[in-house]
Amino acid sequence: MFGLSKLFSSKSVQKQPIITALAAYRSAAFAVGIDESFINTITQNDDKSLHIKLTLPFAGQSEMPLVEQHVSESLNVPVTISAKVIIKEAAKFKAIKHIVLIASGKGGVGKSTTAVNLAGALKNEGAKVGILDADIYGPSIPMLLGLVGAEPVTKDNKQLQPFDANGIKAQSIGFLVPSDDATVWRGPMASGALSQLLNETDWGELDYLIVDMPPGTGDIQLTMSQKVPASGTVIVTTPQDLALADAQKGIAMFNKVNVPVLGLIENMSHYICTHCGEANHVFGKDGAQKLAHKHGVPVLSHIPLAIDIREYSEQGKLIASDNDAAISKTYSAAARLIASTLYYQQHHNAIEIVITED
Numbered sequence: 001m002f003g004l005s006k007l008f009s010s011k012s013v014q015k016q017p018i019i020t021a022l023a024a025y026r027s028a029a030f031a032v033g034i035d036e037s038f039i040n041t042i043t044q045n046d047d048k049s050l051h052i053k054l055t056l057p058f059a060g061q062s063e064m065p066l067v068e069q070h071v072s073e074s075l076n077v078p079v080t081i082s083a084k085v086i087i088k089e090a091a092k093f094k095a096i097k098h099i100v101l102i103a104s105g106k107g108g109v110g111k112s113t114t115a116v117n118l119a120g121a122l123k124n125e126g127a128k129v130g131i132l133d134a135d136i137y138g139p140s141i142p143m144l145l146g147l148v149g150a151e152p153v154t155k156d157n158k159q160l161q162p163f164d165a166n167g168i169k170a171q172s173i174g175f176l177v178p179s180d181d182a183t184v185w186r187g188p189m190a191s192g193a194l195s196q197l198l199n200e201t202d203w204g205e206l207d208y209l210i211v212d213m214p215p216g217t218g219d220i221q222l223t224m225s226q227k228v229p230a231s232g233t234v235i236v237t238t239p240q241d242l243a244l245a246d247a248q249k250g251i252a253m254f255n256k257v258n259v260p261v262l263g264l265i266e267n268m269s270h271y272i273c274t275h276c277g278e279a280n281h282v283f284g285k286d287g288a289q290k291l292a293h294k295h296g297v298p299v300l301s302h303i304p305l306a307i308d309i310r311e312y313s314e315q316g317k318l319i320a321s322d323n324d325a326a327i328s329k330t331y332s333a334a335a336r337l338i339a340s341t342l343y344y345q346q347h348h349n350a351i352e353i354v355i356t357e358d
């Protein structure tokens with residue numbers, strides 16, 4: 001994409017070893033390495049140390065310290081990397097590049113908690129992010145983002161202004177409709193309200209809009225999924241058999257309406273004992289993995305059952321945005337993987353996924 005000569009500020013820099021080292025980097029999100037086309041400039045300092053500027057086509061900034069370490073060890077010189085995220089794909093809806101549905105087969109598995117924290121993590125990865133709470137049965141995003149009591153504001157009496165929750169643009173069906181009314185909703189009504197919120201909110205430019213869907217796989221969820229031009233869905237489940245059986249119905253529903261299932265997130269996957277540090281599989285083990293394998297989709301993350309997650313949520317704070325909280329790394333890794341999957345889904349020639357029996 002760039003003329004190679006333009007990449008290097010000094011003619012004496014050996015280009016190929018740097019390109020090779022970047023290409024050889026491997027992680028879940030950068031499964032095929034850092035492509036040459038991501039390189040913006042490379043500068044060599046007097047002391048031979050290198051500074052590499054990258055433009056990432058998906059949200060993945062926080063992985064750069066690991067890339068620095070890898071390239072530095074490969075070349076045996078100190079390396080610093082700065083990266084900005086520019087998603088070049090065409091917007092799929094207004095100025096929104098990707099809409100990602102966060103769904104669950106049944107209620108109470110931690111879908112909304114996961115949705116807001118993924119939004120926070122995507123923002124930390126350098127992306128412009130919004131969240132739309134479409135859970136008509138119990139819109140909890142305002143509470144999770146500390147926006148309880150906020151009143152929606154319109155611009156020129158036409159467009160609804162999204163709320164700003166620490167840089168995340170947020171909108172909720174709960175601001176418009178009292179949740180008690182949801183019990184009498186039908187599919188067309190719910191999907192109409194969702195379309196209205198999507199259309200009439202002044203989202204501006206967004207890289208990722210996370211939609212917190214109502215739990216379940218009935219008529220309402222089906223109609224809503226058909227209405228949204230989604231790039232993909234993430235299904236949240238717990239390891240319990242019942243939740244997994246419902247998650248399976250979720251996969252079937254999204255297959256039916258041709259929304260790609262990006263993967264499963266196993267929430268409340270295990271509990272780390274605060275005394276001995278051992279992982280206890282309170283609700284069962286490997287269930288999501290088996291389900292994922294059966295349907296040829298990945299497990300994007302195993303999020304532990306953690307008191308911190310609940311406590312932050314109750315205070316309207318995002319644990320994923322607190323770099324000091326160990327769990328934030330789990331949400332970041334999941335967010336990078338979702339962003340990378342969305343990118344490679346469109347640039348699929350670049351990657352070949354082989355699923356083996358072991």
Ligand SMILES: Nc1ncnc2c1ncn2[C@@H]1O[C@H](COP(=O)(O)OP(=O)(O)OP(=O)(O)O)[C@@H](O)[C@H]1O
Nearest residue numbers: 107108109110111112113215304305306309310313
């Ligand atoms: N990993 C976790 N560790 C501890 N508590 C969690 C975790 N995930 C979610 N919770 C807690 O579980 C409860 C249910 O979570 P949440 O509201 O996100 O579920 P949900 O699937 O969106 O529910 P609903 O389907 O009713 O909308 C909340 O009290 C939340 O704080």
